[in-house]
Amino acid sequence: MKIGELAAVTGVSVRLLRYYEEQDLLTPVRTPGGHRSYGPEAPLTVRRIRALLDAGLPTRVIREVLPCVEGDGMFVHPCVSDRLRDQLRGMEERIAELESSRAGLAAILEVTEAAAVG
Amino acid sequence: MKIGELAAVTGVSVRLLRYYEEQDLLTPVRTPGGHRSYGPEAPLTVRRIRALLDAGLPTRVIREVLPCVEGDGMFVHPCVSDRLRDQLRGMEERIAELESSRAGLAAILEVTEAAAVG
DNA sequence: TTAGAAGCTGACACATGTGTGAGCTTCAAG
DNA sequence: CTTGAAGCTCACACATGTGTCAGCTTCTAA
Known part of the structure; x- marks a missing residue:
């Protein structure tokens, strides 16, 4: 099938299909x-690529795990579970940082609003 | 004081001091x-700029709130609390997205590891 | 055969804080 | 006065997935 058809059936833009190839x-x-x-x-x-991207994996990692994927991106061979665990750890760190930032900002807001009332 | 001195006393690189000015x-x-x-x-x-950056605010927002900051970035005038609330909401959305990605990835890992055992 | 749709490549753009480097000027101490 | 440190500007780079545009080629249907 041609790229336009693939784009149509997957809902992924032609531009991105070329990017995934790159x-x-x-x-x-x-x-x-x-x-x-x-x-x-x-x-x-x-569809697998999209599922993994939506799971937060960068293309660099998807390139490694893609040969080990079965089903609609919901199962991978154990051969790449280390890679996935690394990725998971990284995401948890990012979440923790963001959460910490969020708390800092919320604290500023609380002080500000307490002052507005008091 | 000169830029090098300011960099020394704040621990912020000369490059960044120029960037903040920009x-x-x-x-x-x-x-x-x-x-x-x-x-x-x-x-x-x-120090205030760093505190706000560390709280996850982009420079565009800091530019607005900076005139209203008192203390070491821990208090702002109520005039900018709307801005901060917007920012907080945005951060919470980002955290939710990341959390959702994290859950998706964790689910893949669980299936994979269950299969490795079974 | 010909026109228009679809394809191709290559490139620039975005956001965002930060590093790095070149090439030139100013400053301060000897 | 001279020299080396420090300053200056301008510019490119990073990551990352995605949009968009230009300019050209191929394909397909009438």
Whole structure:
């Protein structure tokens, strides 16, 4: 299938399909004219990519785990669980930082509003 | 005081002091030779900027709230509390998104590890 | 055969705080 | 006066997924 069709069936923009290829997540063959030609598994692959992106993984990590994914991005082989655990740890750290910032800002607001009342 | 001194007493790099000025957070006067000259209040201002940055506020917002800050970034006039509340809401949304991503990733990991055991 | 749709590549843009470097000028101490 | 430190400006780089535009080529349907 052509890139426009794949975009239509997956809801992912043509631009992004090209980007995913640039990131080695998709590897369409080329027609003699140079147009991308995707196999029938491509829509599933794109759905997996989206599922992993939506799970917060960067393309660099998806590139590693993609060969180990089965189903709609909900199962991966144990071979990449270390990678996923790293990623999870990183996300938890980011959440903790954000939460800490949030608390700091909330504290400022509380002081401000207490002063407004008092 | 000169920029190098200010950097030394605040621990903030010269590059960042120039950046804060570019963002209208600091407004040193200039010597006839074009060198920045900071008043004695500058270290406090820089500490406030850092406190607000560390609370997760972008410079664009800090620019607005800075004139209303008192103390070491721990109190602001009520005039900017709407702005802060917006910011707080935005941060809470970001945290929620991240948390949701984290849960998605954790779910994948759980399935993977359950499969590794079973 | 021809026009228009769809494809191609390459590039720039965004946000955002921060590092780094080049190339030049000013300042301060000897 | 001279020299080296410190300052100046301007610019590019990073990450990251995504939009958009220009300029050209291929494909497809009439």
